[in-house]
Amino acid sequence: MVNVLLTGFEPFDKDAINPSWEAVRSLDGWRLEGATVHARRISCVFGAALRELDAAIDELRPQLVIGVGQAGGRSEITPERVAINMDDGRICDNAGCQPIDEPVVAGAPVGYFSSLPIKAIVRDLRAAGIPAAVSNSAGTFVCNHLFFGLMHRIATRPVHGMRGGFIHIPYLPEQATRLPGAPSMSLDAVIAALRIAVATSIEVREDLRETGGQLH
Amino acid sequence: MVNVLLTGFEPFDKDAINPSWEAVRSLDGWRLEGATVHARRISCVFGAALRELDAAIDELRPQLVIGVGQAGGRSEITPERVAINMDDGRICDNAGCQPIDEPVVAGAPVGYFSSLPIKAIVRDLRAAGIPAAVSNSAGTFVCNHLFFGLMHRIATRPVHGMRGGFIHIPYLPEQATRLPGAPSMSLDAVIAALRIAVATSIEVREDLRETGGQLH
């Protein structure tokens, strides 16, 4: 039995919902190709987020972990390329903390690359009619914090064969109604995108050599 | 029997689809509150578009006409406030014509305001979870051309009680997959939005006094 762990975040920054959890929760229990998806809700709190992630990994021993988070203002599904060892909060987390220029893990490397096939995921999302692009920065808030912690866990205390990464998603339309001009994506499309991301990650072991680069 | 005319455009600028027609066509024959919706596909051609609109109005004698067009790059449903008497093509229309600074109708006024309750439509769309905003410019291409022609017809050769206006809609997600960074909206949401726009237009005779203004 293969387990897949999907994490979404609780709401933050005074919002009532977080689309990452709304999408992830709907996939809890989904089975595909001999794998079972488990959804877990993570606190939007530096430190606590990593402890919750660790506990879920210890419990499930998953072969695949995909963190999902909201990237308000983006219009596409964006698999992240790289996690950096840096907490620098533009706002406070849900516990009122705002670390500035502190490492996620003291003494750990500057960065880790995702071990998801991010180019193949983007290709398959676009083929399914869902806007997608590789992102080269997951920011410096709790999303990057979780992503870095995940990759550091894989690098230092691995579950056998485990791969992982992070995917940012847009606002939901209902959030964008309160934010004039903000792009959004329907919950159905986000859920369909995560299904594709899971399936492609299970299937594709070596990523495509297709450009997903940015000039800056 | 009350008729409602919805128009969508054929594809243009080398695109294979136009979301305005995809959405409008699905509402052909829809009945609500004693009214029947009729969908018509309009050529993306200066001049011909107005002749087709005129013929559809003569045939249907509608009490409500809503032109719908694609506004690639916008993230919201945008009811237009004002049509201007100006054709100025940034690109050629589907017949290869690119008028520059020519009136839509020689001798006609500089502009007409929509007679749709645009503020109420925006309010009702947002309440339904669909991003929306008033727009103060419909551009100077065939969308504005059709909008101006419609309002000039209403002003000069009215069908009894006829009101009209224009609504711009975003790209569909499948279009945005080929346009990195472009916002989009699902076809389902666009169709739901047009249903609301029709129902609100039938129901609300005097528009709300809620701000929809822009500083510039």
Place this chain on the structure above:
Amino acid sequence: MVNVLLTGFEPFDKDAINPSWEAVRSLDGWRLEGATVHARRISCVFGAALRELDAAIDELRPQLVIGVGQAGGRSEITPERVAINMDDGRICDNAGCQPIDEPVVAGAPVGYFSSLPIKAIVRDLRAAGIPAAVSNSAGTFVCNHLFFGLMHRIATRPVHGMRGGFIHIPYLPEQATRLPGAPSMSLDAVIAALRIAVATSIEVREDLRETGGQLH
């Protein structure tokens, strides 16, 4: 002796400066080709703005009037194509008033086109290395209010041979330092742009037939 009237606005929306007045004031007294430029500062107040404009026109009997205003968020110098007869304040003016969907002048036409050679101005600005584009909406705040009032005055109580229009300008860099991500333009470039706009307006009586249109 030919007089040219340039107007700029006082600061609004809690800002300490308004780049339109900073730029315009520096051109007060400038002479070119037999013309003298007069700068006037206009209140950012519905109604009062038009009374001040009227008084300046009565005093100076200018042959050319160019209103200048700040368009925060734009990156280019944007000569406006059309003024609309609509006050719809997204915020309050400096007297605390926020008209919603009221005419600038009751009973006046829906719109007026600029009588400046807006295409030629854009061409000459670009040739001088200054980013510029035609704009098809001056918004619905005090800038459009002044622009509409100016064009209505020209249409109904003309000074002999007087032409007029409106030009929006970006934030200054010093304003943008407080607005992360906002584009800006140096005061020197804005002043150079206004010099070109005046010179081109004096010289070019019939505008170019070059596209400045927008799809929407």
Place this chain on the structure above:
Amino acid sequence: MVNVLLTGFEPFDKDAINPSWEAVRSLDGWRLEGATVHARRISCVFGAALRELDAAIDELRPQLVIGVGQAGGRSEITPERVAINMDDGRICDNAGCQPIDEPVVAGAPVGYFSSLPIKAIVRDLRAAGIPAAVSNSAGTFVCNHLFFGLMHRIATRPVHGMRGGFIHIPYLPEQATRLPGAPSMSLDAVIAALRIAVATSIEVREDLRETGGQLH
């Protein structure tokens, strides 16, 4: 005698100028606080860029190296936080090469943080009226390539006391005239910004603890 090395790039992507070189060249020979600035022009070519950088470092033995590059579409001066070990060309370099998902330096770490005081630089730029922000991604093209190579050199074959980093700059106004809607910054402002970046880098050894983070 302390040497400071500033690098700018040759034009790329069919452009006739590169603002990074235009700005950097004007500072060649500038002396401040016992230091002398040396400007070097770098090829926009993967691999060759690093060889040219190495040669300049060997020649000058600088205590401070700042790479400068164009970030078309940005509106601010953006000191980069992190270089990543990834070449992924969205376009070809000037030698026609387009590496995809290849390391800058095989076997080197995933990333390096800038050793410039990026927060202090942003603070000092804003105080001088120049829009600025920390950036969390230098992209995956030759700019990031140079930045990574620089930081790897510092980590593995240091010149005594040498610090380094990378700063992205906007288009010049004259470039933006051909790119409708693109933000830009005057050459004077960019040059002033680089003077501040050099002075602040010399003066500030330990960076500020002020947030420069991004949510994503």
